[in-house]
Amino acid sequence: MSIYTTHDVMADSYASLFFQLLSGKYVPNKIWRSRRFRLKFALRTLIAPVTTLRYLQQLSALPRITQLMHVQGLLPAKLHRPYLRAGMSVAQRAQAILDHYALMGSLENSQLRQILQSGEETVLARFEGKNNEAFNITCRSGYFDREGEVTVVLRYENEALASLSFTIMNDEKQRTLLIGGLQGPRKHISNDVIRDATKAAHGLFPKRLLMEVVFILAQQCGVKKIAAVGDETHVFRSLRYRHSKGDKFFASYSEFWLTLNGQARADGMFALPLMLPRKALEDIASKKRAEYRRRYTLLDTLAEQVNTATGQHAVDQAAA
Numbered sequence: 001m002s003i004y005t006t007h008d009v010m011a012d013s014y015a016s017l018f019f020q021l022l023s024g025k026y027v028p029n030k031i032w033r034s035r036r037f038r039l040k041f042a043l044r045t046l047i048a049p050v051t052t053l054r055y056l057q058q059l060s061a062l063p064r065i066t067q068l069m070h071v072q073g074l075l076p077a078k079l080h081r082p083y084l085r086a087g088m089s090v091a092q093r094a095q096a097i098l099d100h101y102a103l104m105g106s107l108e109n110s111q112l113r114q115i116l117q118s119g120e121e122t123v124l125a126r127f128e129g130k131n132n133e134a135f136n137i138t139c140r141s142g143y144f145d146r147e148g149e150v151t152v153v154l155r156y157e158n159e160a161l162a163s164l165s166f167t168i169m170n171d172e173k174q175r176t177l178l179i180g181g182l183q184g185p186r187k188h189i190s191n192d193v194i195r196d197a198t199k200a201a202h203g204l205f206p207k208r209l210l211m212e213v214v215f216i217l218a219q220q221c222g223v224k225k226i227a228a229v230g231d232e233t234h235v236f237r238s239l240r241y242r243h244s245k246g247d248k249f250f251a252s253y254s255e256f257w258l259t260l261n262g263q264a265r266a267d268g269m270f271a272l273p274l275m276l277p278r279k280a281l282e283d284i285a286s287k288k289r290a291e292y293r294r295r296y297t298l299l300d301t302l303a304e305q306v307n308t309a310t311g312q313h314a315v316d317q318a319a320a
Contacts, residue, residue, distance in 0.1 A: 016060075017056050017059070017060050017076065018045075018053070018056055018076075021038065021041065021076055022038055022041065022042055024038060027073075028069040028070065028073035028075075028076075029073020029074055030073075031073070031074065032073065037077075040080075041076070041077050041080070044077070044080040045080075047090075048079075048080075048090040048091075051079070051090050051091045051094055052079065052080070052090075052094075054094075055079055055094040055097075055098065056076060058098050059075060059076065059097075059098070059101075062098075062101050062102070062105065063105045064105075064117075067117070068101065068117065070119065071117065071118070071119035071141050071142045072119075072141065072142045072145065072149070074145060075097070078093065078097055078145070079093040079094040079097065081146070082146065082235045083096070083097075083146055083180075083235060084096055084146075084147065084148060084167055084178060084180040084229075084235060085178070085180060085229045085233045085234070085235060085269065086229075086232070086233050086234065086235055086236075086237040086268075087233065095169070095170075096167055096169040096178070097149070097167070099167075099168070099169040099170050100149050100167045100168050100169055101149075103168050103175065103221065104116060104117055104168075107221065109220065109310065109311055109312065110311075111310055111311030112217075112220055112221070112310040112311060112312070115139055115309070115310060116139065116141065116149075116150050116217075116221075117141050118140060118141060119140060119141055119142050120140060121138040121139070121140045121153070122138060122139050122140065122309065123136055123137070123138050123309065124137045124138060124139050124152070124213060124305065124306045124309045124310070125137045125213070125301075125302050125305035125306055125309065126305065127298065127301055127302065127305070129156075129197075129199075129200025129201055130199070130200055130201075130202060130294070131200060133156065133157060133196075133197070133200040134156070134157055134158070135154065135155070135156055135197075135200075135201070135209075136154075136155050137152060137153065137154050137155075137209070137210065137213055137302075137306075138152065138153050138155070139151070139152045139153075139213075139217075140153075143163070143165065144163065144165040144180075144181050144183070146180070146181075146235050147165035147180035147181025147235060148165035148166040148167040148178070148179070148180040148181060149165075149166075149167045149168075150165065150166055150167070151163055151164065151165045151181075152164050152210055152213055152214065152217075154206045154207075154209055154210050156193070156196075156197040156200070156206065157197075159185065159189055159193065160185065160186070161184070161185045161189070161193065161194060161197055161206040162182070162183065162184060162185070162206040162207045162209075162210050163181075163182075163183045163210075164179060164181065164182050164183075164207070164210045164211070164214060165179070165180050165181040165182075165183075166178060166179045166180060166214065167180065168221055168223060171225065171227065174224040174225050175221070175222055175223050175224050175225070176223065176224065176225040176226070176227055177214070177217075177218045177221070177223045177225070177226045177227070178226075178227045178228070178229075179214070179226070179227070179228035179229065179272075180229055180234075180235060181229075181234070181235070182207060182210075182228075182253060182256065184207075194206065201295075201298060202291055202294045202295040202298055203291060203295060204295055204298065204299075207256060208260075209302065211260060211276075212276075212299055212302055212303070213302070213306055214226070215274065215275045215276070216303055216306045216307065217306070217310075218274060219274070219275075220310060220312055223274070224274075225271070225274075226271075226272040226273070226274060227265075227269050227270065227271055227272065228253065228257055228262065228269065228270045228272055229253060229268075229269060229270075230253055230254045230257070230264065230268050230269060230270055231252060231253050231254045232268045233267070233268040233269055234253065253270075254270065257270040257272060260272055260273065260276060261273050261276065278296060278299075279292065281293065
């Protein structure tokens with residue numbers, strides 16, 4: 001879907017949404033009650049009027065737009081602020097958002113579509129560590145909305161240790177999952193907790209477990225490429241946030257992507273593999289094989305649970 005189309009703009013769709021938002025008659029999110037926010041929205045629309053109005057037109061035409069606005073109440077204004085990665089133009093932001101929701105609408109797996117667009121957390125997997133420690137991984141929309149449309153979160157003993165946000169868009173005519181954020185635990189959680197969680201997961205880091213889920217979701221969505229922001233292309237590196245949000249950027253994204261066989265791109269982004277190959281057990285030192293075998297069993301359990309939660313097993317059986 002392109003925000004630049006040859007057909008005439010349908011005034012009765014985008015104009016209605018624009019003026020209802022501007023007047024405060026339509027309030028999909030509490031921030032729209034603020035006159036100051038609505039004024040900013042109007043002024044920013046004047047800066048990029050054609051892109052904004054065509055974006056609103058195509059946003060209005062999306063299936064289930066009412067439900068989407070309930071979950072993502074800032075969607076109409078989202079193209080006006082830094083989004084997904086530093087350096088995107090207003091038109092590029094608009095296109096990425098429209099691409100994502102057009103794809104969601106085209107997914108044949110209705111259960112997967114519902115999970116990826118829901119404002120409520122859905123448990124994708126729940127499993128135990130080596131000493132019965134509790135892990136769960138959830139998915140929801142509209143959480144870290146600057147970093148992507150979908151967020152997956154890993155919790156260990158009820159503490160959120162890692163979260164990852166992404167949007168699915170078209171990049172060079174290929175369906176691409178773009179990771180805009182990878183957050184670690186809050187400040188009050190010590191490194192000891194991360195170490196304990198890694199040990200409980202047979203040596204798999206929390207962020208590594210999240211990536212396994214992302215690989216599975218990417219496959220289910222027909223993704224052809226996975227890309228991720230680097231240290232200098234995270235959205236908080238945008239000029240608008242450089243002073244106000246710069247101190248909130250702690251993680252070394254680039255370093256982590258390299259551990260996943262990621263390749264640095266000239267534009268500061270990283271190209272990631274669609275999946276990580278497993279070492280053959282016979283190629284692993286004998287004293288480590290038992291640990292790797294348990295690790296692979298955990299990854300198999302994780303994949304099984306995610307496929308069940310998203311209804312992928314039912315889709316595969318119906319296609320067989």
